[in-house]
Amino acid sequence: MRYHEINADHVLATIGRLERRICERFPGRGLAQVCAEFTNVARKDRDKVLALRKPYRWVQAGVASLLALGATALFFLLKEVKLPSLVRLFTPGDKEGAMLDLFQGIDSAVNVIALFGVGLFFLLRHEERDKRRLALEDLYELRSLAHVIDMHQLTKDPTTLLAGATRTASSPKDTMSTYELVRYLDYCSEMLSLVAKVGALYAQDVRDPVVIELVSDLESTTADLSREIWQKIMIVEQMDPARAG
Numbered sequence: 001m002r003y004h005e006i007n008a009d010h011v012l013a014t015i016g017r018l019e020r021r022i023c024e025r026f027p028g029r030g031l032a033q034v035c036a037e038f039t040n041v042a043r044k045d046r047d048k049v050l051a052l053r054k055p056y057r058w059v060q061a062g063v064a065s066l067l068a069l070g071a072t073a074l075f076f077l078l079k080e081v082k083l084p085s086l087v088r089l090f091t092p093g094d095k096e097g098a099m100l101d102l103f104q105g106i107d108s109a110v111n112v113i114a115l116f117g118v119g120l121f122f123l124l125r126h127e128e129r130d131k132r133r134l135a136l137e138d139l140y141e142l143r144s145l146a147h148v149i150d151m152h153q154l155t156k157d158p159t160t161l162l163a164g165a166t167r168t169a170s171s172p173k174d175t176m177s178t179y180e181l182v183r184y185l186d187y188c189s190e191m192l193s194l195v196a197k198v199g200a201l202y203a204q205d206v207r208d209p210v211v212i213e214l215v216s217d218l219e220s221t222t223a224d225l226s227r228e229i230w231q232k233i234m235i236v237e238q239m240d241p242a243r244a245g
Helices: 010-025 030-051 057-090 095-154 178-205 209-239
Strands: none
Touching: 010 030, 010 057, 010 178, 030 178, 030 209, 095 178, 178 209
16 A cells, blocks of 8 residues: 555545435435535546556557657668768769758758657647646536535525524525534535545646646635635534534
8 A cells, every 4th residue: 555645546435435424414415416426526537547647559659650750761861862972072073062962961851850850749749738638627527516515505504503593584494403514514524625635636647737736726725615614613613512512
């Protein structure tokens, strides 16, 4: 077991255990459905991260083919143009023609190197851009999921537990006890933390500055949302520490 990196399987197991805890305590609630969807998303992201670790075989084959073609082209160019021109340059005869042929050969060699260099750059950058695109798609999905989780705790107002609290016709109808409210909010906070951990898998395996920046943004977002949830938990505990558990 490697303790210096995040284990995707362990993260997925923790999410699955959280889903079971929510379903057992709050069966039929929307939060349980959100966590079930989160489990599916995390499983898909785990498989995606494992796939992104592997290099693209067709890119490697293309790079090897371009290098072979480039080396072959340069070999024949040197053999057919530059070497005969160099020989003629140091022997009596048409030195101007030999010099012209030599410079034409050098120009052709530079063009060949530039052409194959562009091809190599395109292939290598294509793999980087494609992996970045796949990672960003999943990170955007995780960020949306974090806001969905936050939506489920918005209406959980601790002040409704106060003695004498009144409701209006549009007030959310909720019958949770003090302890259940704390557990519900805690589950939301745990889920947000796990969203950030799934996102961190991409920063761990896709060493791309754009991906790392978006993962950092996701971590900041989930931390801010979780901080708001814990402010509610602290209010509940101050109001009724015995029942808050």
